[in-house]
Amino acid sequence: MIIQIVSVFAVVAVFSLLLEVPRHFVPYSALVGTAAWGIYLLIANNGGSSLEAAFLSTLMVALLSHILARLKKAPVTVFLVSGILPAVPGAAIYRCVYYLIQDEMGLSMSYLVETLQIAGAIAMAIFIMDSLFRLFLLYQSRRLRDKS
Incomplete structure (x- = not known):
């Protein structure tokens, strides 16, 4: 598991560089992706489905991305796009196409449905x-305005 975590950090860092994330944000993007993979593994290894793992790990990615965007004064997408990389259903997409080429329509459709569910x-x-973050910021701004 430690090897996976270190590997994910490196992969997300390189992916961030490919996306032309400013270099001083790359370690933060990699940490977001690493946190996502850690949560994904925790859920998947404890009986959760890949759908649950992808959903909950992406919730964490989105939360961390919003927090880092405010702290580092950067767009949310700087951290979000590279952070969701570990949750993307690449294996399911591959299997969908593989079984489509092998003329196994049932298996291909099964993996297509899984891919679409995870993407959704x-x-x-x-x-x-x-949405929750916007509501929080709206609440905070109204509370500060009402205090004045």
Whole structure:
């Protein structure tokens, strides 16, 4: 598990560089991705499905991305895009295409459905956390305005 965590840090850091994330934000992006993979492993290794693991790890990525964006005065996407890399259903997409080429339509469709479910879970997690963060900021600004 330690090897996986270190590997994910390196992979997400390199992916961040490929996405042209400013160099001083790369370690933070890599930490976000590493946290996502750690949560994904924790859930998946304790009986959770890949759908649950992707959803909950992406919630954490979105939360950390919003927090780091405020602390480092950077766009949320700097941390979010590279941070969700570990949750992306690459193996399911590969298997979907593999079984499609092998003319195994049943297996191909099964992996296609899994891929779409995980992609939807990732999108929903980002949407939910973004909405909650906006509500929190709105509440905070109104509270400060009412105090004045």
